[in-house]
Amino acid sequence: MTCCRICNFKLKKIIDFGKIALVGNFSKKKNQRKYKISLNYCQSCKHVQISEHLKPDLLFKNYLWETGVSKSNLYLLNDLIKRLKKSGISKNSKILEIASNDGSFIKILKKQFKSFVLGIDPAQNLAKKANSEKVFTINKFFDFNLSKKIQKKFRKFDYIFARNVVAHLNNPNEMFKGVENLLSEDGIFILEVPHLLNIIKQNQYDNIFHEHIGFHSLKSINDLCKRNKLQVLDVDLINSQGGSIRCFISKSKIENKISKKVDNILNIEKKSKLFSNKELEKFEIKIKKHIKDFKAMIKKLKKNKKKISIYGASGKGQAFMQFNKIDNKIIDYVFDKSKLKQGKLTPGTNIKILNPKLLTRQKVDYLLILSWNIKEEIIKQETNFRKNGGKFIIPFPRPKVLN
Numbered sequence: 001m002t003c004c005r006i007c008n009f010k011l012k013k014i015i016d017f018g019k020i021a022l023v024g025n026f027s028k029k030k031n032q033r034k035y036k037i038s039l040n041y042c043q044s045c046k047h048v049q050i051s052e053h054l055k056p057d058l059l060f061k062n063y064l065w066e067t068g069v070s071k072s073n074l075y076l077l078n079d080l081i082k083r084l085k086k087s088g089i090s091k092n093s094k095i096l097e098i099a100s101n102d103g104s105f106i107k108i109l110k111k112q113f114k115s116f117v118l119g120i121d122p123a124q125n126l127a128k129k130a131n132s133e134k135v136f137t138i139n140k141f142f143d144f145n146l147s148k149k150i151q152k153k154f155r156k157f158d159y160i161f162a163r164n165v166v167a168h169l170n171n172p173n174e175m176f177k178g179v180e181n182l183l184s185e186d187g188i189f190i191l192e193v194p195h196l197l198n199i200i201k202q203n204q205y206d207n208i209f210h211e212h213i214g215f216h217s218l219k220s221i222n223d224l225c226k227r228n229k230l231q232v233l234d235v236d237l238i239n240s241q242g243g244s245i246r247c248f249i250s251k252s253k254i255e256n257k258i259s260k261k262v263d264n265i266l267n268i269e270k271k272s273k274l275f276s277n278k279e280l281e282k283f284e285i286k287i288k289k290h291i292k293d294f295k296a297m298i299k300k301l302k303k304n305k306k307k308i309s310i311y312g313a314s315g316k317g318q319a320f321m322q323f324n325k326i327d328n329k330i331i332d333y334v335f336d337k338s339k340l341k342q343g344k345l346t347p348g349t350n351i352k353i354l355n356p357k358l359l360t361r362q363k364v365d366y367l368l369i370l371s372w373n374i375k376e377e378i379i380k381q382e383t384n385f386r387k388n389g390g391k392f393i394i395p396f397p398r399p400k401v402l403n
Helices: 056-060 071-087 106-115 124-132 146-154 172-182 194-201 219-226 260-271 275-305 317-323 356-360 372-381 383-388
Strands: 011-021 035-044 046-050 094-098 116-119 159-164 183-194 230-238 244-251 307-313 366-369 391-396 400-402
Touching: 011 275, 035 116, 035 275, 071 106, 094 106, 094 172, 106 116, 106 159, 116 146, 159 172, 159 219, 172 183, 172 219, 172 230, 183 194, 183 230, 194 260, 194 275, 219 230, 219 244, 219 260, 219 275, 230 260, 275 307, 356 383, 366 372, 372 391
Parallel strands: 094 116, 094 159, 159 183, 307 366, 366 391
Antiparallel strands: 011 035, 035 046, 183 244, 230 244, 391 400
């Protein structure tokens, strides 16, 4: 891919990471295939994106991240529900979620509001699980053609959700076009996506992997809306995925009052020089310095005979491990709550993933939290580790040991 996925203008490279294994490809096999990955920005609209595009089935057909696993994610869902109550959601509302995962969110909406809910997700394992729990889910990739089929059968929807999915799209215009087609005249499209401002300013390069194709700002979401007869009405900054934006979007032909927060955040992005070529290209220098600093910290700990393990086999964590060339000479174990991942090997680094219940049986001095966006939840969960003298390492915005 040499052209922008939003405006089709030429891309310019920020950093080439070489090749890494797919971060969601957990298996018991070693020596997994690796694929090229590089970060770029559009020289016109400044949208940041990787240039590579792999077949979607390769990335998402069997997906091992479940919405319902993390308590922090469920807390964020409850926060959104409070806002929905104020918007007038009811048993008469029709609700669609794109990339509904295991159906956890719309299952809550169905139970609480008695509304009609429909999920769409490309992962066979997750769609099967959702359907088994009576959350009707279509096992397909969402695009404009699918939206026409859905419209024919279900007509329009009052609420459409796309939470942490826009970053995964090779053609985001296609999704926005499909949403505009399915949204009722006074309907609301609610979108969540990691905020590019946080990724750049806090050096969150672990967000960069093949499943994450685009890295969005409010400006890029606004650009997509304008191209597809939609408008951003309101926006919240939320504590998800290391800092995200939650956008409330309507059809552009509907006269709605636009919140001052929209212009405020657009201005913050602009004043931060987020879209200057110099700032974007400086990201490479910041990434390389972080990798150097992290390796120096780990080298010092290993020199002092300290045993280090990892908590969190998330996509972010697998990208971080590969960019920093972490292997079993450095790390003894990886712990994760997901039963789907336990017993398997970390992609590209080949370290066995264990149940966190086994942590107390192992002699671990330092626990590197790679699911750092839910670090409070993990630290609270592992109080015995800390009581026994164990210490936590947090990688971002800079590597440090928590005392």
